Amino acid sequence: MRMLRKIWPVGLLSLAVLAGCRQDMHNQPRFKPLAESDFYSDLRSSRTPVEGTVARGQLREDTYFYTGKVGNNPGEVMPFPVTAEVLARGRQRYNIYCAPCHSRVGDGNGFIPSRGFPRTPPSFHIERLRKAPIGYFFDVMTNGFGIMQDYSAQVPPRDRWDIAAYIRALQLSQSAAASDIPAGQKVPSVAPVFEEPGSGATLPVVQIATPEHGEPKAAGPKEEKP
Amino acid sequence: MQIFHRSTNTLSRATIFGAAFLVAVLLWGILELQRSPYITYAGVARPQPAPFSHQHHVAGLGIDCRYCHTSVENSSFAGIPPTKTCMNCHSQIWTNAPMLEPVRESFRSGKSLVWNRVNDLPDFVYFNHSIHINKGVGCNTCHGPVDRMPLMYNHASLQMEWCLDCHRHPEKNLRPRDQVFNMRYEQPSSDTPVEVDGKTYTDQLALGQDLVKKYKLRTVTDITSCSTCHR
Numbered sequence: 001m002r003m004l005r006k007i008w009p010v011g012l013l014s015l016a017v018l019a020g021c022r023q024d025m026h027n028q029p030r031f032k033p034l035a036e037s038d039f040y041s042d043l044r045s046s047r048t049p050v051e052g053t054v055a056r057g058q059l060r061e062d063t064y065f066y067t068g069k070v071g072n073n074p075g076e077v078m079p080f081p082v083t084a085e086v087l088a089r090g091r092q093r094y095n096i097y098c099a100p101c102h103s104r105v106g107d108g109n110g111f112i113p114s115r116g117f118p119r120t121p122p123s124f125h126i127e128r129l130r131k132a133p134i135g136y137f138f139d140v141m142t143n144g145f146g147i148m149q150d151y152s153a154q155v156p157p158r159d160r161w162d163i164a165a166y167i168r169a170l171q172l173s174q175s176a177a178a179s180d181i182p183a184g185q186k187v188p189s190v191a192p193v194f195e196e197p198g199s200g201a202t203l204p205v206v207q208i209a210t211p212e213h214g215e216p217k218a219a220g221p222k223e224e225k226p
Numbered sequence: 227m228q229i230f231h232r233s234t235n236t237l238s239r240a241t242i243f244g245a246a247f248l249v250a251v252l253l254w255g256i257l258e259l260q261r262s263p264y265i266t267y268a269g270v271a272r273p274q275p276a277p278f279s280h281q282h283h284v285a286g287l288g289i290d291c292r293y294c295h296t297s298v299e300n301s302s303f304a305g306i307p308p309t310k311t312c313m314n315c316h317s318q319i320w321t322n323a324p325m326l327e328p329v330r331e332s333f334r335s336g337k338s339l340v341w342n343r344v345n346d347l348p349d350f351v352y353f354n355h356s357i358h359i360n361k362g363v364g365c366n367t368c369h370g371p372v373d374r375m376p377l378m379y380n381h382a383s384l385q386m387e388w389c390l391d392c393h394r395h396p397e398k399n400l401r402p403r404d405q406v407f408n409m410r411y412e413q414p415s416s417d418t419p420v421e422v423d424g425k426t427y428t429d430q431l432a433l434g435q436d437l438v439k440k441y442k443l444r445t446v447t448d449i450t451s452c453s454t455c456h457r
Contacts, residue, residue, distance in 0.1 A: 026350070034305075043338065100288070116319045117319060118318065154311065155296075
């Protein structure tokens with residue numbers, strides 16, 4: 001027992017010493033991205049550029065590329081050639097940022113509005129939007145429209161154009177006639193059911209009942225408690 | 227004449243071995259403690275200004291990681307969404323929920339929400355999200371089943387031995403790039419084959435070794451050298 005009594009203080013002391021030398025190196029007094037700072041009055045370490053300054057590579061000379069407008073009217077053309085890569089990227093970005101509300105086929109029946117939005121977004125396949133110039137979609141993504149907030153912070157301009165191109169592709173695909181399909185190509189008559197997401201988050205589970213209080217109970221994959 | 231009783235022979239032996247044993251146990255205890263959630267906080271949910279549930283937003287609603295963590299693919303930092311991202315939806319749904327009052331207050335006043343950082347590496351470690359994403363390390367490889375976390379906690383210990391486990395054997399964890407954000411991805415097995423470039427894999431090692439080549443990973447010597455992470 002005497003042994004124990006001798007070792008315990010040593011053990012405790014070494015623990016205390018170890019704990020003591022830990023934090024200085026772990027938490028260095030420098031700015032980490034988006035971390036709090038007590039130096040500035042708004043407590044933000046991330047600063048906005050000084051007014052009137054332009055960071056290298058951010059001079060927005062190409063007005064059409066950044067606004068989608070010619071004068072005050074939405075433009076009709078893509079600012080760069082549309083390739084298969086552009087559409088693939090547009091599809092990927094569309095499924096991340098737009099599909100939650102607009103749905104993967106663009107009919108406006110996305111999952112989020114069904115949870116209690118006052119109204120659902122319009123389908124991309126209505127006459128007005130099918131006739132809308134491509135710059136219009138870019139402008140809506142950049143500045144928002146109605147209850148849709150702008151996505152200029154979440155989606156960079158190049159991706160917004162890719163998405164606009166993909167929306168056009170969706171519009172064409174949803175109003176295509178059998179004669180538009182190249183000879184020899186087979187197209188399924190029913191839209192594929194997304195059971196397994198190729199990428200992106202887990203697909204929402206299907207709701208079966210809505211209790212009176214709180215959120216609807218979900219059915220589907222078992223939810224494990226961590 | 228014997229001064230000591232015969233039993234002291236046993237006693238002395240017991241004390242010597244006992245002391246060695248005690249020291250060993252103490253050392254082991256310290257090492258275990260150092261790896262335990264008591265130190266690493268692994269699995270311990272942190273209090274947040276609003277009880278944001280990744281489970282609800284990811285598994286329940288199907289929102290992609292990148293909807294909020296916009297810079298994860300091309301920056302060292304995954305990005306904490308600005309309050310406006312919350313308000314994209316919450317200006318329309320749950321607009322009166324008391325739980326969301328801190329969010330609305332932040333949006334009204336323009337003051338940032340102060341989230342408590344969960345996955346916090348020591349500052350002497352250089353870490354870059356984008357390189358991991360682009361080399362085929364899935365989000366949940368490090369962050370765990372985020373789609374089943376009602377409150378955020380760190381899944382891994384975030385200790386150096388844990389980093390090195392993967393840096394020494396990257397092929398054990400790589401997956402195709404288009405599956406990086408898939409929270410339900412499963413490593414290839416005979417039940418869940420994975421197809422890449424027309425080739426079907428049923429074995430993680432085979433897939434991993436091919437992906438190491440395909441994504442041009444640096445050699446293990448390179449990615450385990452000190453200055454890769456401590457620069």
